[in-house]
Structures are given as structure tokens and as C-alpha cells.
Amino acid sequence: MQVRPAQVSDDDAIWAIIGPTIRAGETYALPRDMSRAAALSYWSSPAHEVFVAEEDGKVLGTYYMRANQQGGGSHVANCGYMTAAQASGRGVARAMCAHSLAHAQARGFRAMQFNFVVSSNERAISLWKSCGFDIVGRLAEAFEHPRLGLVDAVVMYRML
Amino acid sequence: MQVRPAQVSDDDAIWAIIGPTIRAGETYALPRDMSRAAALSYWSSPAHEVFVAEEDGKVLGTYYMRANQQGGGSHVANCGYMTAAQASGRGVARAMCAHSLAHAQARGFRAMQFNFVVSSNERAISLWKSCGFDIVGRLAEAFEHPRLGLVDAVVMYRML
Numbered sequence: 406m407q408v409r410p411a412q413v414s415d416d417d418a419i420w421a422i423i424g425p426t427i428r429a430g431e432t433y434a435l436p437r438d439m440s441r442a443a444a445l446s447y448w449s450s451p452a453h454e455v456f457v458a459e460e461d462g463k464v465l466g467t468y469y470m471r472a473n474q475q476g477g478g479s480h481v482a483n484c485g486y487m488t489a490a491q492a493s494g495r496g497v498a499r500a501m502c503a504h505s506l507a508h509a510q511a512r513g514f515r516a517m518q519f520n521f522v523v524s525s526n527e528r529a530i531s532l533w534k535s536c537g538f539d540i541v542g543r544l545a546e547a548f549e550h551p552r553l554g555l556v557d558a559v560v561m562y563r564m565l
Numbered sequence: 566m567q568v569r570p571a572q573v574s575d576d577d578a579i580w581a582i583i584g585p586t587i588r589a590g591e592t593y594a595l596p597r598d599m600s601r602a603a604a605l606s607y608w609s610s611p612a613h614e615v616f617v618a619e620e621d622g623k624v625l626g627t628y629y630m631r632a633n634q635q636g637g638g639s640h641v642a643n644c645g646y647m648t649a650a651q652a653s654g655r656g657v658a659r660a661m662c663a664h665s666l667a668h669a670q671a672r673g674f675r676a677m678q679f680n681f682v683v684s685s686n687e688r689a690i691s692l693w694k695s696c697g698f699d700i701v702g703r704l705a706e707a708f709e710h711p712r713l714g715l716v717d718a719v720v721m722y723r724m725l
Contacts, residue, residue, distance in 0.1 A: 427636075434638030474681060476587075477709040478594030478718070518704060520680070521634060542702015542720045544678060549637040558638070560702045560720060 408504040411455040418464035422489045432526050465492035468501045482514040502536045510565045523548045524557040538563045568664040571615040578624035582649045625652035628661045642674035662696045670725045683708045684717040698723045
């Protein structure tokens with residue numbers, strides 16, 4: 406599996422991954438009815454650096470990196486990761502996270518923060534923990550899950 | 566003291582408050598060299614509802630309110646408050662916070678979150694605590710303070 410910078414020609418593949426995740430509305434705080442254009446514009450916004458994970462020429466996942474804050478907070482990175490449903494369980498998210506940690510260090514970031522990990526997304530929380538992240542905050546009932554109703558979100562953080 | 570929606574004619578007064586705070590760089594994660602236009606564009610961005618606190622026709626403080634997240638997170642409000650240096654200690658921030666809590670409830674928000682309160686800003690932390698907010702997260706060395714170097718930031722939260 407190779408993780409490389411995304412190109413405009415990856416837009417269809419990226420939408421094929423982020424579209425179903427957004428529509429499901431279970432893990433990201435984004436409008437479920439977001440259009441393809443709005444979703445791609447958000448994911449590939451000017452402040453984001455976007456990567457894709459590819460195997461045998463097929464894009465299996467994508468992530469973005471940005472500075473989480475400006476000014477005095479600009480040394481902390483933030484990322485969002487999404488994996489194609491059909492590639493779940495194959496280590497795509499772990500590979501992207503490892504890539505992002507190395508890339509963030511290379512760019513001079515000193516920490517990485519995930520602002521809003523939905524607490525019912527236990528698989529993600531467990532994965533980020535295994536990648537060195539700690540839960541450093543809990544936001545009570547901050548997420549309206551389409552099936553579970555109001556659930557907590559957690560803030561995860563690690564130094565680089 | 567009256568808290569009312571900001572108008573375009575308040576721009577000079579708002580800049581007179583947020584300019585020095587941004588330049589000081591001690592409490593907000595914004596570029597210290599931000600231009601007047603960029604600062605006003607940020608403070609009064611389309612997703613923000615902006616208010617001013619006024620006494621005897623003089624604007625002493627300003628705050629914005631927005632949804633902190635989209636989609637399943639859009640029921641949690643976020644605000645930023647700034648008080649004119651010369652009006653410090655006169656209850657301006659407390660009056661704005663009380664106004665914002667009532668306004669957020671009226672708008673149907675169910676919680677309010679401050680994402681990034683610089684830990685050295687003890688006065689603000691103490692004020693928000695007295696307004697019912699709890700520290701629910703701590704971000705280690707997430708803020709580069711111009712005098713103190715790297716300091717923590719905290720996440721504060723309260724239900725409405």
C-alpha cells in the first residue's frame with residue numbers, strides 16, 4: 406500500500422469514499438446531505454493537504470492534514486481519515502495514520518489533535534490509541550448519532 | 566450595559582477591540598499580524614452571529630456565536646469574546662457570556678463549547694467556570710505564548 410498526495414484526478418475516487426461516510430452520518434460531524442461538490446471542496450479545501458492510500462492502482466482511503474489552529478496554535482496538526490467501506494479491516498487507516506504522523510513531524514508540527522471523535526466509533530478510538538493518541542477530553546452528548554441518539558465525542562491528542 | 570447585534574457601522578469599534586487582542590497574541594490562536602480586513606472578515610464571517618456590548622453609546626466588548634460543528638454536532642454552540650482593554654474588570658465579558666447562554670438556548674443549542682482557552686488566561690478560565698463551564702479537556706503545550714513559551718490550552722463545556 407502506498408500513501409501519496411492526492412491529485413485532481415483522484416476526485417471521483419475520493420468522493421466514492423467520503424460520500425458514503427458523510428451520508429451515513431455516524432462518524433463525521435458533516436451534513437448528511439452534503440453535495441459532492443461541497444464535500445470535495447471541504448475535504449480538499451486550500452488549508453488542507455490531502456493524501457490517498459492506494460493499492461494496485463485502487464484508492465482505498467484518503468486523509469487530510471491541516472494546522473488545527475492559527476497563530477500561537479499553528480504547531481498542532483489536525484487530520485481527518487476515511488477508508489473505503491470495502492477495504493475495512495485491511496490496515497488502511499493505520500497506514501494513513503502512520504504516514505500522517507511522519508509527515509506532520511517532517512512539516513515541523515509538534516503535536517496532533519483530533520477534535521471530535523464520536524465515542525460510539527470504538528474501532529477508531531482503539532486504533533488511534535494504538536497509534537499513540539490519548540483521550541484528553543470528553544464532550545458530553547456533543548454528537549447526534551442517527552441510530553444511537555446523543556452520544557459523547559472525545560478529543561484525542563499526541564505529541565510528535 | 567446593553568448587548569445587541571453588531572452592525573456594519575460597528576466595524577471600527579470592533580476592530581479597536583479585537584485588533585490589540587490579536588496583536589498581543591496571548592489569548593487567541595490567530596496570526597498576530599492579521600490585517601484589519603482579515604480580522605473583521607474572520608470575526609464577522611457568514612457563519613458567525615456577532616454582538617456588541619455597549620454602554621452610553623460606547624462599544625466595550627464583542628462576541629460571536631456559531632455552531633461548533635456541522636451535521637450531527639450542530640447542536641453545540643461556540644463563542645469567542647473580547648473586551649476592550651480599558652473596560653477590563655467591569656463585567657463586560659460576564660454580561661456577554663450571560664447574553665450568549667440565553668441566546669444559544671433561544672436558538673435551540675443544547676450545549677456550548679470553548680475549544681481553545683489558553684491556560685495562562687486564568688482570569689478567563691475562572692470567569693467561564695463561574696458561568697457554569699467545566700474544563701473537559703487539556704491540550705498539552707498547544708499554545709505558543711509570546712512571553713511564556715509553550716503553554717497548555719483547555720477545552721471548556723457546559724450543557725444549556
